[in-house]
Amino acid sequence: MTAVHTEKFTNLQKIFYPGSIAIVGATRSVGTVPYDIVNNILKSDFQGIVYPVSPREQFISSIKCYKYVTDIKDPVDLAILVFPSSVCHLALEQCGEKGITSVIIISAGFREVGGKGVERENQIREIADNYGISFIGPNCLGVINTDATCSLNASFARRMPEAGNIGFLSQSGALCTAVLDYARAKHIGFSKFVSFGNKADISEIDLLYYLKDDPQTKVILLYLEEISDGPGLIAAAKNIINESGKPILAIKSGRTVEGASAAASHTGSLAGSDEIVGAAFEQAGIIRCDHIEGMFNIAIAMTYQELPHNNRIAIITNAGGPGVLTTDAVIHEGLRLAEFTPETTEIFRRNLPKTANIKNPVDVIGDARADRYSIAVSHAMKDDGVDGVFVILTPQSMTDIETIAREICAVAADYKKPLYASFMGEADVAAGIDILQRHKIPHYSLPESMSRAYSRAYRFKQHLRTASRPAPVFDDIDISRAHAILDAAIKAGRYYLPEAEAVQVLEAYGLPVPAHGVASSEEEAVALAGKIGFPVVMKVVSDDIVHKFDIGGVILNITTADEAGDAFRSIYGSVSEKMPEAVIKGVFISRMISEGEEIILGIKRDPSFGPVIMFGAGGIFVEICKDVNFRVAPVDERTAEEMIKGVKFSAILSGARGRVPKDIESVKKVIQRLSQLALECPHIKELDINPLLVLDEKNGCYVADTKIML
Amino acid sequence: MKHSEIQSRVKKVISEIIEIDAASIPDNANFIFDLGADSVQSVSLVAAFEEEFDIEMDEDKALEIQTVSDAVEFIAGYL
Structure with missing residues (x-):
């Protein structure tokens, strides 16, 4: 880690674990961002000291206010700027004078609005550089740390989320509030929750490295609208995944042309080519998700339970149709149906009704109550031929949904194998689902989502097993030859390298180019073709022609010296007739490979x-x-x-x-x-x-x- | 009009809009950062300056004024 990185990490630690916070630009006006930030910090039971800084207020929520941050006598670990963007530079300057090196800038009105906003962002970046300040934002929702030793909600989200092991990083602040609401309903907890806005200083890459070493974080979720340092992101993701084993799940919005355009106007983002983003994520081991629900479906599987060691699935269901649907989903996701050992099959035969299907998928029949589910699930979990268990439930009149849910939770706690559940329906199964979610059993409304989550978790486990090696650096490369050709072309103002020169660049890098040469007369062409060995191919050489085929500039499969002479004349004649303005530099002749x-x-x-x-x-x-x-x-x-x-x-x-x-x-x-x-x-x-x-x-x-x- | 008179009247307007003692306003005070003006008050200041000095200011430029001294200079240009 370099000195700059160490300094940034120290500053980030103070952002997440401050002993004291100054909220700069605080007000008593209810319903405003500055008011809610102060209120949220106080409500979150923050384990430190709070200093509201306000030019006018004497006190806010019974806490003494300071006119300027420099008026605070004691040291301050973190400043949160909530002033309008036009004066943030003044507040930041004072933070620097006060010796505060960790800052969150909530305020909007910077790069995302263009024009003067860009100037303001450059200005605050310059001030931060001068004072060694690291800052999150601007234009962000803030930061949340659920760790009880700190308990900080430095955001204007509606409430503090439950504590958990998911670290969430988002470029969009508004999305954060939606995610918090979604997660709350499903009892999904977070370790750290960060809206990083315009990432004018601290980027998603810095935050990823921070979460790598955060003991509360097991899985990292990332929402990006703009990738400004692609290679840096790949390197960070590879490092984090390989060294910490923590999965990174990411959504990169702007997949469509329309989406990219919307992103540009929203956060000043420029969307890259989507195929390349997808490929880069895969290369780095990042699990790319299409939407928030899909992302959390996978995240809960990876956070709540062990990663699957293999892909043999046992399905326990009380309904035939959903059992078949789940089987289809399992196979579709590249998973396999487990084969039970004879011992397990015998237990099922003895303990389940005669009408039950005791082979995988196991159908415990529609009238099954908790006892039947308990036997089937526990013995499937016990079976060495099973790597994961999917429990499906549909609500019949006699189904004791909540008891079954509790039974599933109890069984899952006894084994280190993934157990996912799908209680299909909505109203009747709600209480059972709530029990599962509170006990951290991954629950899915659809078997398809469940199978997909397992499949992604399994693939990630496989990815961890096969660590990549550094790319080789070939030492037989003639780099000066390649550069000489390319430099000369650029100096001549050319934007296109004819094949005769292009193959030389490839040759310099050891790429397999067939024997070749350039002839400028018929005699030379016949001699060169003979030397290369028939059959050969001939192509016109001209800086003025890109599409050689269309004007008779290419002749294939020349097998004799006579044909070579004819071909040379034919190319010169045809090209001169169809493109008289083109300057012909000769004919490129190469060995013709006619197979493969x-x-x-x-x-x-x-x-x-x-x-x-x-x-x-x-x-x-x-x-x-x-x-x-x-x-x-x-x-x-x-x-x-x-x-x-x-x-x-x-x-x-x-x-x-x-x-x-x-x-x-x-x-x-x-x-x-x-x-x-x-x-x-x-x-x-x-x-x-x-x-x-x-x-x-x-x-x-x-x-x-x-x-x-x- | 003398510069000192403009300044005195600008401070009087500010004191009325932001509800602070005119004598406590520094010459180079920033309306938001030093005096705590909110966004509504910032807009109201422009209208109040126009009324006080009986002038019509370029609205976009007037809204860019952030300090007492900027306001004095800007208004002087109209008198």
Whole structure:
């Protein structure tokens, strides 16, 4: 940890565990943010001293007020600024003079409003830098710490949430209040709850690192509208997940073009490309969620219970239909139905009615009461062939819902295995659900949500088992050759690198380029083709032509010297006729590879995440098939493998329908070399290799065509 | 009108709107940060200045005035 990071961590500790707080800009006007902040801190039973700072008030809620923060004689750990944005800089300056280094700026009216707001945000950032102040906000709801040793509600949320093990970080303040209300109804508790607003200083990355070391936090939830440091976020998430084992669940809004536009006007956010966000999250091990309910469905599973060791599920139900629905959901999520041991089956046979289904899914029949559920659930939990139990209940007239709920809670407490429940319905099952939720049994209204939650928890457990290794740095790279070509092109004001030069950049990075050369006369072309070895392909070389095919600038499968001469003349003739203004620099000749599966590889620079590598099914229908995926560079071997396995085309490469498997190992290497190229050659804006022809196992792969945009 | 007279009348207006003693208002006091004006009072100040000095100020610019000294300078420009 660097000195700056240590200082920030110390300041964050004072934000979450202050011994004393100054609320700067406090008022006695009921119904205002400044009033509610003071009131919430007092109501939350804060274990420290509170100093309201107000230019006019003598006292607020019987507590003496100070005109300026500098009037307070004793040291102050945390200042909360609730002044209008136009004077926040004055208040912050005084905090600096007072020696306060931890600040929350609640006030709005900064970057999110544009114009003068941007200037104000820059101004407060500058003041903070001068005094070594770390601050959360501006434009935020505040911070909540439920730890009883502090008990702080420094926000204008309606109430303090229950204590729990979920750390919640949100860029949207308004969403926070909705989340608190949602969580309250389901008895979901939080360890730390932070609205970080414009993140002008303390970012989600700083907060993630803080929660990594927070003993009260087991699971971290993150709501983001804007990713300003993509690589930093990935690195932080990887570090936190790998070192602490704490899952990170995230919602990144602005998935649609319309959503991105709304985000921009709301918090001055710019949404990145959604596919790249998804890929980056997956790469980092972040579990991406689509909505708040889905996020909490997974969060409660991971917070309340052990992570699943495996995916064999036992279903206990009192209704056939829901049992089948749950089975479908289990299979759909890639889970398996557990097979009971003969001992378990025998216990079920002896203790359940004859009409009961004693195989998985176990149907204890509609008239089942708590005793029957107890036998089925406890023995399913005991069975070594079962990794998790799903309990389904529908409310029949004789179903003792609350007793069954209590019985389930008691059984779950005896085992270190996941047990989730779905009491289907609404009004009649409400009291039973309440019991389950109070006892921290993950409850879901639908079996689909339950299966999805288990599946995500299981996948996370698997992710923890397979730690990634650093991406390799190849030492046989001729970086100066690549840079010389790219620098020369940029100096000449070109934005496109012709294939003859592009292949040299790829060659410099050890990518498999077939033998090639450029000929400027028919004689040279015939000699060069002979030297390369037939068959060859010829393509016109010109800075003025991007789409060579359309104007007769490409001839494939040239098999003899005579054909080589004809092809050279044909290209010159056709191009000169169809694009007389184009300057022809010669003809690019390369060995023609006429076999292999076509894949596409590419580089794109994302404004949030930097260089991104693309892999997928290649050929001329790439845009139609859209069978591609992305990863942020650097790409290690495991990630390269995930990229390959992540597309449907992977089955063809692996040898579908009895075909010989293709050389996937060589593709993995190419992906990793391309990743190094993307990182070391920032001149390249976009790069396409389409197709890369992949030959049979152990025979390698070849770049058949490439484009580089600068 | 003399600068000192403008200042004295500006402080009188402020004291009426924000309900504080005019004598306790520093020359460079910030309406919000030092005197505790709320958003309604900040808007009311502009209207009260216009009435006091019988002038019509550019509303957007007038609302940007934050201190007593800024107000005095701004109003002087209209007299």
